[in-house]
Amino acid sequence: MSRAQYRPLDVRAGRVDLSHGAGGRAMAQLIRQVFHPALDNEWLRQGNDQAAFDVEGGRMVMTTDGYVISPLFFPGGDIGSLAVHGTINDVAMAGAAPRFLSASFILEEGFPLADLERIARSMGDAARAAGIAVVTGDTKVVERGKADGVFICTTGIGLVPGGLEIFPERIRAGDRILLSGSLGDHGVAVMSRRHDLHFETALVSDSAPLHELVRAMVEAGGHAVHAMRDPTRGGLAATLNEIAAQAGVGMRLREAAIPVKPAVAAACELLGLDPLYVANEGKLVAFVAESAAPAVLEAMRAHPLGAEAALIGEVVADAQHFVQMTTEFGGERMVDWLSGEQLPRIC
């Protein structure tokens, strides 16, 4: 081997090239210099193709998610922190304590190493702040034009405290619907940085790990917390319709009770969007037995990530599984699935 290949990566000005995914020394160097310092933990340090860990008995949950967001850096986060938070939240929605993550990177040839390092560090910071470890990973490089900078896939494993059962089939008519905070912050913050929209806003993404909030809710409500989900793509509307169909129930919402920040409402007004359909990355919606709803709501409001939590409606019996809403104006409407993407209107 020539000496040149032992020269440290120029992270400041260098770019990803095809050798960084070829399985040779360049790839090992990228992992050693960029990923290991950012994500460091005892499992990753072992450098094996897999991470081995002992767990206590009981129920485990596992989830996986691909992150392809554009732009990669947005107000309040970036693809790295998002890839940690999003997967933690999918684990947490079963009431589980997230423990381990894997991360798989698909990099586009030419991607600046400085950006990659920034993303890896952001991932490491997000994981450490949430108290979980990225224990194994993978790196691939594709030719220029075959990807959009960087794609990240993360898989998460979590443990469910003994006896806890949180899933949509437990939802019953009469359950109260609790929302942990305002809608649409993430979607609008990201859209504001899209080059084809470019509008100014002080909004930041709500991207955050929700497992501690979930723990507080379960402590307050126990088995009365029937189900939870984080309304990401498709927004609250898609999540509620999905759950209504899964649980075989209908829902009645009160629009006036649903928190939406004025800046989000204004941006949606301008773009012809409905906050009910805009993505969130740090919010959850919970279905809780009526008797326990006040206590769970109080626990949510006591947590920083649930300070604006609200009771937004009830579960009803409905063979057609409709989600209906009493509008602020006083009339009734459906809250339907989104058809395709939310597209800008023409007039």
Added chain:
Amino acid sequence: MKHAAEYRDGHLAARMAQRIAAEAVEGAGYRFMEFCGGHTHAISRYGLEDLLPGTVRLVHGPGCPVCVLPVARIDTAIALAAQPGVTLCTYGDLMRVPGSGGASLLRAKAAGADVRMIYCALDAVAIARAEPHREVVLFAIGFETTTPPTARSVRVAQQMGLTNFTVFCNHVLTPAAIQNILESPDVRRLGSVRLDGFIGPAHVSTIIGSEPYAFFAQEFAKPVVISGFEPLDVLQSVLMLVRQVNDGRHEVENQYGRAVSAAGNELAQRDVAEVFELRKSFEWRGLGQVPYSALRLKSAYGEFDAERRFTLSDQPAREVPGCQCGAVLRGVKEPLECRLFGTVCTPESPMGSCMVSPEGACSAYWTYKRFRARPLQGHDA
């Protein structure tokens, strides 16, 4: 934003609704057509009909530019997009509108056509300037609201000396359509559609002003109230229409005074008059051929006219059998009366444009009002 919230105030709405109920004469029956799809959606989105007394019925009109575009024009646009070297720029509304045989611009794009979604007509000019090797075509549609930006784009392209920018023009005119409805057999001879007045367009009227409605308000003795798009605007306009009917008046009144003047936006009108001229006739989906109801580029701007640059001819297209969009657009039928509604025609697989356009009546029913199709259930049944 606070400004917009004031027009959605539930307490004010309840008070306005009480006044309408008090003034609407029992047994009279008031049927008002809201011309604009924007109104149809506001009415559905806020559940406004729940606040009206049973004597007041709202009839949905054809004011959705996507809905009234004949299938043949969509087919022509898709064919245009498929030509090598052509970049077709379109507003998002049109992407999923069905052409013949299940084609759409969205599908054409997936199959490799260069179709780009834009937010503003000038975006298409910017693309043409940045990519001189592409033939950039703006798929221009809309009523009087979107016509001035198209006119502006043509003039800007001319100033820039662009030779790779053209407009596929489908701009149509509101007064011609309203007159067509009032002269239709449904309204005149058959009496299958009774109309006691019109909720007039909001955005269209900011451009053309309130004067163009005076002719048919007088000629057909129908009151017109130009209304804003917020739900309180619509409620107030209904009240104004009820009062006109009660008084036997048929005037053009302007509820949307905060944006609409009698003469409209004269700068925009001058731009439009500079670039466009009337077509002798244009086909509207649902209404058929409507004389002097649409615009095309003047010959002085012929080099920017896609219909002259490319040899385009609309091929005969067939509507999906059973699709009632035409009757819905004329106010003869409600979406729920169409047998395709919610069975084979949904926003995911639309049979007609009324189901997919964000201003279409079928889309409004599907998105907001589907639950009304079934027997009422108790709140906590």
